[in-house]
Amino acid sequence: MTEEPRLSAQDLIERLAPALSRRTRIGAVATLLAGVAGAVFMVTLWWSEPGPLPDRTQVAFAVLTVFCVAWAGYGGWLLTRRVVLFATDQVIAAWIGLAASLATTAVVTMTAVQRGTGVGLPLAVGGLFVAVALALAVRAHARQAALLRRLRELTDREEQ
Amino acid sequence: MTDELLVVRAQLGERAALAELLARWRVPVWTYVRRMLDADRADDVTQEVWLAVVRGLPRLREPGRFAPWLFTIARRSVTDRLRGEYARPEEAWEVDEEVTEDPVEAMVDRAALVSVLAALPAPEREILVLFYLEDLPVEECAHICRIPAGTVKSRLNRARRLLREQLEEKGHRP
Structure with missing residues (x-):
């Protein structure tokens, strides 16, 4: 059985690099967050516009919102299908998501206040995003803690 | 160092552990794929298997059962190409x-x-x-x-x- 694989371990690692690249991971998280935050912001502006809007403006708001949703969808697809987020990456991504949710909530609430529309809906939607981001952060920390616990157990066992 | 320890370290995001895991299992995976497929397809399929392994690794819940999980992924890639022969x-x-x-x-x-x-x-x-x-x-x-x-x-x-x-x-x- 003298035949051997043509690809060395180093070749394989290099070919896997795009899926493991830090830049791709950061890009995917940023795309998702920017898309979601943009969509929320556009909807807030659209909803809080005083008086009836001309048809063209309505279409412009709709197009921009769809554009942001499409970017959010692309970011989500990257994160679930293309990019690898290990436990530590998930913790970092969850905290970035939480910060982005809080910032988006603050911006849309301030916009609603400035325009004199009610703050109930922006706060409710922002609160939902913050709650989801918080839940993801808690889950990511729990997963990381479980892995660190297992790592200590296995290391202790190997040292004995 | 056991496979389980390497898998846990890789799941935490340690690139060296992932490289070590790959170095350790590269030949066994290739051997399985090569014995099932011709030489021309073996390298491509092996690469595809490792890509699926890397993408799935964060979701592997039982690091101690890495080997069967790895070969399950390899088998999936092989059967995709040998559908007729498994029929x-x-x-x-x-x-x-x-x-x-x-x-x-x-x-x-x-x-x-x-x-x-x-x-x-x-x-x-x-x-x-x-x-x-x-x-x-x-x-x-x-x-x-x-x-x-x-x-x-x-x-x-x-x-x-x-x-x-x-x-x-x-x-x-x-």
Whole structure:
């Protein structure tokens, strides 16, 4: 059985690099967050516009919102299908998501206040995003803690 | 260092652990893929397997069962390409319960085994590769192939018989 694989371990690692690249991971998280935050912001502006809007403006708001949703969808697809987020990456991504949710909530609430529309809906939607981001952060920390616990157990066992 | 420890470290995001895991399992995965497919496709499929492994690794809940999980992924990639060869009805081999003498155990030269493997049908070839070349126990072979352990045994039995016939045809006397 003298035949051997043509690809060395180093070749394989290099070919896997795009899926493991830090830049791709950061890009995917940023795309998702920017898309979601943009969509929320556009909807807030659209909803809080005083008086009836001309048809063209309505279409412009709709197009921009769809554009942001499409970017959010692309970011989500990257994160679930293309990019690898290990436990530590998930913790970092969850905290970035939480910060982005809080910032988006603050911006849309301030916009609603400035325009004199009610703050109930922006706060409710922002609160939902913050709650989801918080839940993801808690889950990511729990997963990381479980892995660190297992790592200590296995290391202790190997040292004995 | 155990596979489980390496997997846990890799799941935490340690690139060196992932590289070590890959270095450790590169040849076994390639051996399985190569014994199931021709040389031209083996490298591409091996790369595809490792990409799926890297993408799935953060979601692996039982790091201690890395090997069967790895071969399950490898098998999925192989069966995608051998769909026709796996299409035989299962009942045809379930009835094959007669115990056959093991020609593989008697073979000192594994190269001879490899040379006749290609002539066997895919399901029998696969079970011989997993059991003999990868040294996986029957239970793990069953998990990887998604069949009961009893079916693994009957398939192994049939594979040994086919192997013996092939060896006799080639004039090899175990």
